[in-house]
Amino acid sequence: MSILSVSNLHFSYTKGQPILKGLNLNVPENSIYGFLGSNGAGKSTTIRNLLGLLTPQSGEITLFGKTNPHKDRSCYRQVGSLIEAPSLYPNLSAHDHLRLACRYQQVSSDQIMPVLQKVGLWQHRHKASKKYSTGMKQRLGLAIALLHEPKLLILDEPTNGLDPQGISDIRDLIKLLCEEGKTILLSSHLLTEIEKTVTHLGILKDGQLVFEGNQAALEEWKAKHLKLAIRTNDQDRANVLLTSAYQVQSTKDYLYLQLSTESDIPVIVRQLVTEGLDIYEAKLVRSDLEGLFMELNKDNTNHGQ
Amino acid sequence: MANSSISPLALLRAELIKLKHSPVWYILLLGILLTASGVFLGHLMDAHNMVKLNIDPWQRYFKVSLAIFNLFIVVPYLLLLVSSTVFIEQRADAWKYLYALPSGRGVFYITKLVLILLLYLFSLAMLIVGLVLSGYCLNIFLPEYEFTYYQPDLLNLIEFMRHFFIASLGLIAWQYWLSLRFKNILVPLGIGVFGFVLGIIMSATGQKIALYFPYALPMIVKDMDMFRNEYITPSFINGLNNVELHSIAFFLVFGLLGYWWENNREVV
Numbered sequence: 001m002s003i004l005s006v007s008n009l010h011f012s013y014t015k016g017q018p019i020l021k022g023l024n025l026n027v028p029e030n031s032i033y034g035f036l037g038s039n040g041a042g043k044s045t046t047i048r049n050l051l052g053l054l055t056p057q058s059g060e061i062t063l064f065g066k067t068n069p070h071k072d073r074s075c076y077r078q079v080g081s082l083i084e085a086p087s088l089y090p091n092l093s094a095h096d097h098l099r100l101a102c103r104y105q106q107v108s109s110d111q112i113m114p115v116l117q118k119v120g121l122w123q124h125r126h127k128a129s130k131k132y133s134t135g136m137k138q139r140l141g142l143a144i145a146l147l148h149e150p151k152l153l154i155l156d157e158p159t160n161g162l163d164p165q166g167i168s169d170i171r172d173l174i175k176l177l178c179e180e181g182k183t184i185l186l187s188s189h190l191l192t193e194i195e196k197t198v199t200h201l202g203i204l205k206d207g208q209l210v211f212e213g214n215q216a217a218l219e220e221w222k223a224k225h226l227k228l229a230i231r232t233n234d235q236d237r238a239n240v241l242l243t244s245a246y247q248v249q250s251t252k253d254y255l256y257l258q259l260s261t262e263s264d265i266p267v268i269v270r271q272l273v274t275e276g277l278d279i280y281e282a283k284l285v286r287s288d289l290e291g292l293f294m295e296l297n298k299d300n301t302n303h304g305q
Numbered sequence: 306m307a308n309s310s311i312s313p314l315a316l317l318r319a320e321l322i323k324l325k326h327s328p329v330w331y332i333l334l335l336g337i338l339l340t341a342s343g344v345f346l347g348h349l350m351d352a353h354n355m356v357k358l359n360i361d362p363w364q365r366y367f368k369v370s371l372a373i374f375n376l377f378i379v380v381p382y383l384l385l386l387v388s389s390t391v392f393i394e395q396r397a398d399a400w401k402y403l404y405a406l407p408s409g410r411g412v413f414y415i416t417k418l419v420l421i422l423l424l425y426l427f428s429l430a431m432l433i434v435g436l437v438l439s440g441y442c443l444n445i446f447l448p449e450y451e452f453t454y455y456q457p458d459l460l461n462l463i464e465f466m467r468h469f470f471i472a473s474l475g476l477i478a479w480q481y482w483l484s485l486r487f488k489n490i491l492v493p494l495g496i497g498v499f500g501f502v503l504g505i506i507m508s509a510t511g512q513k514i515a516l517y518f519p520y521a522l523p524m525i526v527k528d529m530d531m532f533r534n535e536y537i538t539p540s541f542i543n544g545l546n547n548v549e550l551h552s553i554a555f556f557l558v559f560g561l562l563g564y565w566w567e568n569n570r571e572v573v
Contacts, residue, residue: 104406
């Protein structure tokens, strides 16, 4: 069941220059939905539309079953958000920020301690936020988003500017939140982070979703995109021999062959050996999310399931 | 946008939390101290031109104090107060957080405006305290004027402040909208300073157009023997003069304009 769905969403800042061009997406309940796209693809614009910070020109947003929630914002009680850098008042401490959030979200201040402990800021709760590191600021932003126990968490580039440890901490926290039953929409342009974290994936290109699916769909795509890198004593001859049966891409060091299954590998090796070629190296190259991303950014084929 | 179910008091308390360690308090303190200490020092150095012997010194003392406040302090003070209160949000890039909350935008607009009005009221109240205290302090150095012998006419002083407050409403709403409109503090302050200078010129030269210029209204609301303000006529609504009525009209127009604009702007 989708907790958030978007249908045919259009948005432009300037007339004639659309940013979102009929975007469709579905975020299933209790998923970590990776929202991937290169810079300028429209990720932040989509998220700002979802949160009612921007008004869509056309299309439909359904949040917790309510259509066009920006007209009646009551369902945003179940949403927590962190958009890029968190909104922090430099003179206020973590504790002050959460006191503020308690008033805005109408929750008891008893919630402050557990949420600060969860993000690891309890020890630093009285320090002014201007003295925090980037990672601490991001964690405080997360604490503010989590304070009222939202069912849906919308995070736009939450690992921006973080060091590897900070990125890992945020990733662990996101996984923990999903285990606790929350749904997370995670926007990022960091492919490896998305790949390590998400259960579902949507890839945005030029304001449209060009791929949407779960991990199984991603694995299926990967299985279909196997490549064999091969190096022999005569690359030109090997190229001529294999071109008729396989799609071959030649580089300085390797010939890359597009395979349909792993069982193609021994067939290729036997053929080359039979033709008297010496094989120095043959290795399987599995396509990763980066491969998918690059491919989708080359062509506009919809791989959605 | 939808209505909020958050209580206005909770929102106001939230606004007060944001003022912690903020420059707003320093601006507030500075406005009061500058007026009270300026008047105190002025009297100390040139007492015989300011107050007369053997008559109630408080009346003349308050009149001079309020004239200085009226001409030099109130408009720049309001520019700083309004801009810095709004700049708390701009500096934190907080609109994207606040407007993503379930409450809707209008409640934040109104709460911030109410906070500014309350801060202004508070500073006027503190100014009354500051002026009375400085008057008693003056008595230590200039006992011949007998500040302790006479009672300060507080009701009259409060009445003056009431006029200042109402005459400032139009300027507050306009400056508030400007501060929301621009993401930095310099542009609204720059426009405000330009308006202040124009306001002084209009008021000092007795231009009738001052009646329709929000920056000039607090300066001409009461006759302080500084400007020719014969165009201030008694009004028919509960003792409000035409300057105050214009200020209320500006407040309503700019307040509603700002509300509409804030509710409809795209938060990028």
